[in-house]
Amino acid sequence: MTAYTATVTVRLKRGVLDPEAETTQQALERLGFELGDLRSADRFEIDLDADDETAATDRAGEMAERLLANPTIHDYDVAVETRE
Amino acid sequence: MTVSVIRFGGSNCDRDAVRALAHLGVDADVVWHEDGLPADTDGVVVPGGFSYGDYLRAGAMAARSPIMAEIRDLADDGVPVLGVCNGAQIGCEAGLTPGAFTTNASARFQCEHVHLRVENADTPWTAAFDEGEVVEVPIAHGEGRFEIGSDAYDDLVADDRVLFRYCDADGEVTEAANPNGSTGAVAGLTGDRDTVAVMMPHPERATLPELGLTDGQGVLDAFA
Numbered sequence: 001m002t003a004y005t006a007t008v009t010v011r012l013k014r015g016v017l018d019p020e021a022e023t024t025q026q027a028l029e030r031l032g033f034e035l036g037d038l039r040s041a042d043r044f045e046i047d048l049d050a051d052d053e054t055a056a057t058d059r060a061g062e063m064a065e066r067l068l069a070n071p072t073i074h075d076y077d078v079a080v081e082t083r084e
Numbered sequence: 085m086t087v088s089v090i091r092f093g094g095s096n097c098d099r100d101a102v103r104a105l106a107h108l109g110v111d112a113d114v115v116w117h118e119d120g121l122p123a124d125t126d127g128v129v130v131p132g133g134f135s136y137g138d139y140l141r142a143g144a145m146a147a148r149s150p151i152m153a154e155i156r157d158l159a160d161d162g163v164p165v166l167g168v169c170n171g172a173q174i175g176c177e178a179g180l181t182p183g184a185f186t187t188n189a190s191a192r193f194q195c196e197h198v199h200l201r202v203e204n205a206d207t208p209w210t211a212a213f214d215e216g217e218v219v220e221v222p223i224a225h226g227e228g229r230f231e232i233g234s235d236a237y238d239d240l241v242a243d244d245r246v247l248f249r250y251c252d253a254d255g256e257v258t259e260a261a262n263p264n265g266s267t268g269a270v271a272g273l274t275g276d277r278d279t280v281a282v283m284m285p286h287p288e289r290a291t292l293p294e295l296g297l298t299d300g301q302g303v304l305d306a307f308a
Contacts, residue, residue, distance in 0.1 A: 016231060017265060019191035067148060070141060070177065072184040073231050 001049040003083040006060035010069045010076045011041035044068055056080045087112040087127035087307050092146045097132035104291035110307045117151040127307045128155050132169030142227040143173030152178045164208055164306050165280045169225055172282035181275040181282045183232035189265025193226040198263055200248035200271050201255050207278040210247055212302030218255045219299035221285040223263060228284040230266035237267055247272035247281060
């Protein structure tokens with residue numbers, strides 16, 4: 001078994017309204033920043049042990065499918081790194 | 085009929101639902117979710133509130149609690165199941181109904197009276213109304229914007245599963261009358277069976293005459 005950290009990033013699908021991101025963007029603009037667009041996402045860092053990278057990726061992906069993301073509104077991606 | 089009103093940590097409309105049902109002569113009890121459903125349950129209300137503090141997403145945690153599997157089994161047997169507000173979010177998260185309820189377009193919590201147009205009066209939840217009738221009920225939510233993929237929305241409409249749309253006092257579905265930016269102004273819908281329904285507005289807050297509005301009685305009549 002190898003120790004991994006799986007990073008799951010969950011974001012709204014393109015085209016789904018994100019009022020929180022819009023509000024955040026407006027606040028940044030009020031502070032004087034220039035920006036084109038702002039998108040927000042949730043990031044989960046999951047420490048786990050698995051036989052190999054594929055198994056770690058699959059397990060984290062299933063976590064996203066079953067809980068971390070809502071497929072109606074979200075896309076997600078999974079990145080896996082070995083953990084010291 | 086004995087209706088189980090499910091209480092999660094953070095539910096806060098459970099007693100309102102019991103009281104509203106009692107007013108209609110329906111036997112109803114609060115059931116703590118960890119205790120499981122009583123054997124004599126022949127109706128379920130998943131009430132409003134902030135189960136699990138809305139962690140992750142509103143309804144996400146409660147939807148995956150063991151009692152929801154019991155509720156799904158009963159729903160498959162045709163037992164009436166109603167999710168209100170947080171209960172609607174839970175119902176969509178649990179897959180009892182399609183789509184999702186997410187952050188209001190205003191990004192604000194909205195607590196106000198709204199008008200709803202009855203889209204399909206041929207369900208247990210709307211049999212007390214006529215199609216096209218306008219009813220008035222309160223909303224109180226920050227995450228009530230109904231989102232659904234366009235194909236799934238077309239199916240929902242084609243299958244006549246939209247119960248209510250937000251409208252103005254004259255029954256016109258307009259952008260201004262849509263309080264949260266919901267797709268198709270959908271305020272309530274049914275699942276695979278029309279005995280399963282979710283809605284963001286609160287019928288239990290529009291049932292007791294002393295509260296002023298009583299249009300919610302027609303929805304809860306499904307349990308009578």
